[in-house]
Structures are given as structure tokens and as C-alpha cells.
Amino acid sequence: MSPNPSTLRLPAVLLVLALQACAGDAKPLPEPPQEEVSPVLAVPAGMGHYCSMLWPEQGWAFAWGPTTNSAPCEQLRAQAAGGDVARAGLYSAQGRNNVISRCADGTVGLWSGLGASPLQSAHADATNHQRKSCVFTVAPDALPIFDAPFSLMTRVFHATGFDFAQDVPLDVADFGQTGSTTAHIVDHLGRDQSNANFVNNHDGHDWGMVTGTPILAVANGTVLLARDREVPCASPIQKEVYVQHDVGSDEYLERFVSYYAHFKSYVVTAGQVVRKGQVLGYAGSTGCSSGPHLHLAVARLTNTASEYRRDYSIPGTDHPPMTSNIEIYGWAAPSGFDPWAWRNHPSGALSIHLWNDGQAPVNPNF
Structure with a gap:
């Protein structure tokens, strides 16, 4: 089995700083007040x-x-x-x-x-x-339903983001950028990241942080799975959580799954309904990881490049194929159309900016 694509590639200096910061676990955040939770999200206005x-x-x-x-x-x-x-x-x-x-x-x-x-x-x-x-x-372009997966007061550094190329070489001039005509790693701004600190075919975002940092549910939803998964890496057990989020209803429902990896420990179980901001677990470096961090990926299960509604089956020994994972910062290049949504057909899906106002974690590499 090939290594997990969520492997973190940290710059050497940042990795040292991250590891030095891990002398003790971060102080857990207080839980939001208890209230009845609906796993179905309200459709944003407009x-x-x-x-x-x-x-x-x-x-x-x-x-x-x-x-x-x-x-x-x-x-x-x-x-x-x-x-x-x-x-x-x-x-x-209107948007x-x-x-x-x-x-x-x-x-x-x-x-x-x-x-x-x-x-x-x-x-x-x-x-x-x-x-x-x-x-x-x-x-x-935007469907604001997610809050940040950690407190915005948390000191983090962004290491890797979503790769729009996904094995389809792209000419970044099509997106108003300079760089390779056959870029094999392209970020959401259409920039060539082939020689930068990105990972080929990366399907989400990695933020380095102190071990023990509380990891939060980005929105109300239902836990599909919380598990220890065996992986072919130096740390053979990877702790991860999957949460399903439904927006709207009936034929017009939009469905997403948020995937969180490399926990030191998690505190939720399959079938549990969680609310936005609820602690799912604590950041660690389990599995295919070279330092404590959160890997967050989001799959879009409705209205993908080739399907109306996609079944989401989580394999026992791997995580689901990233055929319809999307960029949660949306496609924001100066020009051109989201290539993941059509160049990679039948894989892919239109990416959407999913963050609520003021809740998008800052990404210095972007």
C-alpha cells in the first residue's frame, strides 16, 4: 500500500520549532454550552x-x-x-x-x-x-458553513495545501500566473508549486501546531468514523475522524465530509452528532507524519464532476479515494476555470469557499 497522501512535509526550521513547542500539551478549550444539536445545517442566506x-x-x-x-x-x-x-x-x-x-x-x-x-x-x-x-x-463560489478547525488564537503554520493538478499537468499561464507549462502541483491561486513545499496529489490542508492542540468540528454533523488505522509509516497507527455535514434537504441537499488526521487522541465515536466548535480530539503526529499537525480534507459528495450523489465508503485499511475532495478556500486564480472540476473528469468537483466570515485560517504560503 502506498504511503498516505496526508504525509506532512515541514520545512526543517519550522519542524524543529514545532517539536520544541511540544514539551507539554496545549490547554484544552472549554466546551461550548450544551444544547440540542441538529446534524443538518441551515442553508446560508441568498x-x-x-x-x-x-x-x-x-x-x-x-x-x-x-x-x-x-x-x-x-x-x-x-x-x-x-x-x-x-x-x-x-x-x-446574487453572488x-x-x-x-x-x-x-x-x-x-x-x-x-x-x-x-x-x-x-x-x-x-x-x-x-x-x-x-x-x-x-x-x-x-462561496457556501459559508465552516468555522476554523482550531481556535484562531492558536499559533500554527501552514505547510501544504490542496493540489489542483492531481496528475493532470497544467499550464499555469491559463490561470494568469507564471511558471511551468506542465506544472504537476498547482494551488488554488493557479500558481505553480511543483518545486515548493507542497506534496503531489495532496488532497487537503496541513497546519503544524503544538501537540495537544484541541481540534474542533468545523460544523454540525454526524461522526461517520473515529478510528486507529494501520499505515505503512514509522508511526504505524494513524488516528483519524470523519464527520458528515448536510446542507439543505431533499433533492437539493448538498453533502460534505470533513476528514481530520494525525490526532494524538480523539474523543468522539461513530454515530455521534457533534456541534460546530466541539472538540473532536487533540493534535498529534500519529501515522504518516513528520511532526505534530492537523491534516484536514473535505470531500464533496453531491454534484461532483460525474455524479449527482456519490456514495462514501471508508475502506478498512486506507482512507477513501480523493476523487471528489475539494479546496475549501475555493478556486481563486486571477483567470481561468477550476481545472479540478473538469480537466480531471470523471474525478473532481467544483471547489467552494466553505469558511464563514472571519473563520478561514490564515495561510502564509498562499
């Missing part, structure tokens, strides 16, 4: 619903509404029976959205703009060119 459907004989339809009371799938079914939902979820009625269209003739359309304008443009293009079996995947 969101609407969209629906992309397919019919036999290459028929398709694409509709949307500006509020969460909108029911575009129901409206489309009322117009023509026998259709299947290909994608459905949330978009921003920026990204849209990918894929049709039977192999055409891929990439659209970005405010409110419904990119949805309208994608629909008009497919209609005007009489394309068949078109599927439209939409994501807002």
Missing part, C-alpha cells in the same frame, strides 16, 4: 435551487429558482414525465456561481458569473446549438 434533468431520446432540461422555496425539479417533472435528476442543489441568487455543461456531442462549457447569469448562458448555448443529453453542474 441561496436558490437548481435542477438539471435528463429524459430518454437525449432530452434534457435545466431550471432554477432564486430561493430555497423554489422547486425546479418538481416544475420540470410537471412539464414532462419520465425524467431523471442528473444534478440538483444550491446556487447563489458568483460556476457552471459546467457536458453534452452528448462531447462539448464541455465553462461558465462563471453573478447570480443566474452563468446558468442562463449555459442553457442558451446548449439550446442554440441544439445539443443533446446536456448535464449542468453548478456551484456557488
